[in-house]
Amino acid sequence: MSDNKNFTLAVVPGDGIGPEVITEALKVLDAVSAQHGVTFERTEFDLGAKRWHATGETLPDAELEEIRKHDAILLGAVGDPTVPSGVLERGLLLKLRFTLDHYVNLRPSKIYPSVGSPLANPGEVDFVVVREGTEGPYVGNGGALRVGTPAEIATEVSVNTAYGVERVVRDAFARAQARPRKKLTLVHKNNVLVYAGHLWTRTVDAVKADFPDITVDYLHVDAATIFLVTDPARFDVIVTDNLFGDIITDLAAAISGGIGLAASGNINPDRTAPSMFEPVHGSAPDIAGQQKADPTAAILSTALLLDHLGLTEAAAAIEAAVTADIEERTDSVRSTSEIGDAIAKRAAG
Amino acid sequence: MSDNKNFTLAVVPGDGIGPEVITEALKVLDAVSAQHGVTFERTEFDLGAKRWHATGETLPDAELEEIRKHDAILLGAVGDPTVPSGVLERGLLLKLRFTLDHYVNLRPSKIYPSVGSPLANPGEVDFVVVREGTEGPYVGNGGALRVGTPAEIATEVSVNTAYGVERVVRDAFARAQARPRKKLTLVHKNNVLVYAGHLWTRTVDAVKADFPDITVDYLHVDAATIFLVTDPARFDVIVTDNLFGDIITDLAAAISGGIGLAASGNINPDRTAPSMFEPVHGSAPDIAGQQKADPTAAILSTALLLDHLGLTEAAAAIEAAVTADIEERTDSVRSTSEIGDAIAKRAAG
Numbered sequence A, B: 001m002s003d004n005k006n007f008t009l010a011v012v013p014g015d016g017i018g019p020e021v022i023t024e025a026l027k028v029l030d031a032v033s034a035q036h037g038v039t040f041e042r043t044e045f046d047l048g049a050k051r052w053h054a055t056g057e058t059l060p061d062a063e064l065e066e067i068r069k070h071d072a073i074l075l076g077a078v079g080d081p082t083v084p085s086g087v088l089e090r091g092l093l094l095k096l097r098f099t100l101d102h103y104v105n106l107r108p109s110k111i112y113p114s115v116g117s118p119l120a121n122p123g124e125v126d127f128v129v130v131r132e133g134t135e136g137p138y139v140g141n142g143g144a145l146r147v148g149t150p151a152e153i154a155t156e157v158s159v160n161t162a163y164g165v166e167r168v169v170r171d172a173f174a175r176a177q178a179r180p181r182k183k184l185t186l187v188h189k190n191n192v193l194v195y196a197g198h199l200w201t202r203t204v205d206a207v208k209a210d211f212p213d214i215t216v217d218y219l220h221v222d223a224a225t226i227f228l229v230t231d232p233a234r235f236d237v238i239v240t241d242n243l244f245g246d247i248i249t250d251l252a253a254a255i256s257g258g259i260g261l262a263a264s265g266n267i268n269p270d271r272t273a274p275s276m277f278e279p280v281h282g283s284a285p286d287i288a289g290q291q292k293a294d295p296t297a298a299i300l301s302t303a304l305l306l307d308h309l310g311l312t313e314a315a316a317a318i319e320a321a322v323t324a325d326i327e328e329r330t331d332s333v334r335s336t337s338e339i340g341d342a343i344a345k346r347a348a349g
């Protein structure tokens, strides 16, 4: 563990544009580290498509235990068309999130005035989605019978526990408490998924008693997508399950500056294992290796990482650098590393 | 059964704004029926919140069997805040969809040039979502243990069969075949829900062989929400599971003229039971009984109903009347019945 100055960082560049955006994120991290008198001793883990093709391994337990020894994890993106869908996602990314108990998947959304939104009148958008990260339909408790025959049946089980729901709901309430608008929206589908939905609804109702100054409302996930395009400014903190959170955070990213800006933290609030920070975007194999990817989401994920480690000033320096960079964006196209250079220079002050 | 001139129609106005919009839909249906020499003998079924409060019943089997005898069903909206969430949805709406084997939930999306979209540059949007209607996480195979205790566990099981997936995929391919662009997009989450997702993916791959001139692509549901706001014109026919279809069709409605225009058909293509037509919107209890609801979605659902019964000219008359009405909309607010009157008048020619 760190002495609050010298940290260890596990780096998983991953697939597609992952390595490119991570290079820039580390460049910016170096710039602010020097400035704020901290160090990050980095260990890179070669995990993803190349490794899988070479060895058939996604994330061996021994390596997971190595990763666990670090103060934090920075991840690029996972998934590759040359690997069967799900192998890397389930075997690497979700294995990390589940084993390291990342039960808060934090995804802020903000519209920067200078960045176009596909919405004609987005209004002032500044909300954060607290997506549950260790339960729901993501648990991998599915199965199939008679595969490939006309009698095939495939199931997926969503598992939801009072233990798992309450801890993420409490975290979301605490985050709402720390924000000026003090509003929490539960997003679920409790009129159809009645067992899971009622557990979520009852839990929010119960925890509310401990947070009397938070305004709480509820939206079905389908209605939430409507509000995300017609009135996104209505949202402050959203708490939702793993799958609904996956869906609405991509939509949230799209309406607010695009997936190139959306950062995320897979957080273990109890600090029993390192938290992991990654852009919301995927590996985008179609543009990989071409210096076309926007590294801003990875860079902002690094700010979330610093914040989680208590380095709030360094985090703020990155955020300010990104904001300044975004505000001065023009139509001229910059390469991945040009964007990284520009933000690193600003962040170094 | 009908003689292709005289039909029987089961009408379920339901809750909230349901009765108001159904009144207008029937007004328009009357107008075109007279015009096209057909009749609809209507039976209204008093189902929904009032009935549940009075008798505790949602949809008794005997009444379901009565409904089944009709040529088609027109439904307003179901769900009411005075009834526990899920009781009417599961006990009435989903019971109808499942028992009557409505495996194709058809939801067209179109941007009318005269209607504002929340998107700045929506482009030419004209696609249709074929949402599976009888499987997936909607099957109601959930449960809960130790409810209300800290040890509670709640599960929801998504059930997917080759039988169920293939028939809806075939229907979607056939619809793509009948459209000029001949494009089909499968939306799922096969990198996480690998058992269900791979069944869907393999099925689309297999059925594709029978439709060689259809272009097929695949999107994860999270990515699909991005494209729905950044490039909705890319879509032609989308085929997807019950839950993903629920979510993306609300989003689709929102970007294309709003939920006030979105029609749907719950179709049994094998005609072993009557199909059911309903607006995509919910019961909107906040504006119920105030003549504020837009009945256009219910009216367009009636056009889908006529189309399903082979009355294509009558269906086209309604669609033309709605298009004309929409094109001449101004900022002045009209009541539910004023909109219905205007469309009925146009539809009567």
Ligand SMILES: CC(C)[C@H](C(=O)O)[C@@H](O)C(=O)O
Pocket: A078, A079, A089, A090, A093, A246, A280, A282, B191, B192, B222
């Ligand atoms: C890659 C995939 C498994 C992942 C998810 O579904 O969580 C991604 O979409 C995300 O949102 O981080």
Ligand SMILES: CC(C)[C@H](C(=O)O)[C@@H](O)C(=O)O
Pocket: A191, A192, A222, B078, B079, B089, B090, B093, B246, B280, B282
């Ligand atoms: C009311 C609800 C059960 C229903 C659904 O989830 O299917 C509605 O949202 C719809 O889309 O028709």
